[in-house]
Amino acid sequence: MTREQRRKAIIKRRIFLCCCAAILIALAALIAFTVKAVLGKKEEKPKDSSSSGAPVSSEDVSSDDTPSYPDTGIGGLDAKFEILTLVNDKTPLPDNYDYEGNLTTIPTKYINGMLNQIDKDVWTYMQAMIDAQRATEQNPKNWLYVRSPYRSYNTQKMLYENQVKRELNAGLSQAEAEDKAATVVTRPGRSEHNTGFSADFNIAEDSFESTPMFTWMQENAAEYGFVLRFPKDKQDITGIIYESWHYRFVGINNAKEMKRLNMCLEEYVEYLKNK
Structure with a gap:
């Protein structure tokens, strides 16, 4: 191999090594970027459902949600x-x-x-x-x-007392009849x-x-x-x-x-x- 041929071979080898080094650097950068992106997603907090358009349950409704x-x-x-x-x-x-x-x-x-x-x-x-x-x-x-x-008070009193009589006729005691009647016909004044x-x-x-x-x-x-x-x-x-x-x-x-x-x-x- 002549001196000129040896010189050209050395230059080619250097170019090849530079290319390999560049490829390795780019690959390392890509791997680092990917890892960072994955870790970033894991640390990201979930968005508030009220701002994302997701349905809000009735338990989340507060007085501030009252429509105008x-x-x-x-x-x-x-x-x-x-x-x-x-x-x-x-x-x-x-x-x-x-x-x-x-x-x-x-x-x-x-x-x-x-x-x-x-x-x-x-x-x-x-x-x-x-x-x-x-x-x-x-x-x-x-x-x-x-x-x-x-x-009127008297009309309500009459209706209530009539209902009490019905409950008494059904076999209830006086106290039971009055309480049961009040769930059907409210006491006068109430x-x-x-x-x-x-x-x-x-x-x-x-x-x-x-x-x-x-x-x-x-x-x-x-x-x-x-x-x-x-x-x-x-x-x-x-x-x-x-x-x-x-x-x-x-x-x-x-x-x-x-x-x-x-x-x-x-x-x-x-x-x-x-x-």
Whole structure:
């Protein structure tokens, strides 16, 4: 091999070694980058479900999640007007309660019972609700009617005592009969009917649940400020049997919120206290 050939061979060898070194450096860098990326993913914290669009369970709902409701309801009704007076067997009306001071007479075309008085402020909303329901039904047999609105103290006393007699005739003791009767007909002074804020509609029987009127009420009553006062799944809280026909005025925005939270009035009043 001549001197020139030896020189060229050395140059080629050096070039080859440089290329190998470059390849090894690049490979090492690639391996280091890959390892870092893998370790970085393991240390990354999971994103908050509230910001990722994932569903939030009811347990995560707080008072800060309350929707913003409008001030005006259907037909210009004041959606902020409310009546949250709690009346039940444990919370009677005060001794000086004015039972008849704010009553008005319900027009005959809305009545299908013997009683015809209601709180005058509540009637504005109730009339709007009944008119709206009737507008959806051509058959008058499927119209909403007020069956039993305001009851005087004496009327409630008579109904309660009659229920006690039925329970006594069924074989219960006096104490048992009074307690059992109170789950069906509330004691006088402890009934929402004494306030004029509530009413029974059409027929005070379980069959009301299978009527078009009940279906409409379940879907639309809150828009007029009314709630099903004694739900089937809240009997242990209300102390009253399920009454599909009994609705209470609480105010439009309150009714919507109670429906959203699936709360009866006892729960909702407590919820507002702790909010």
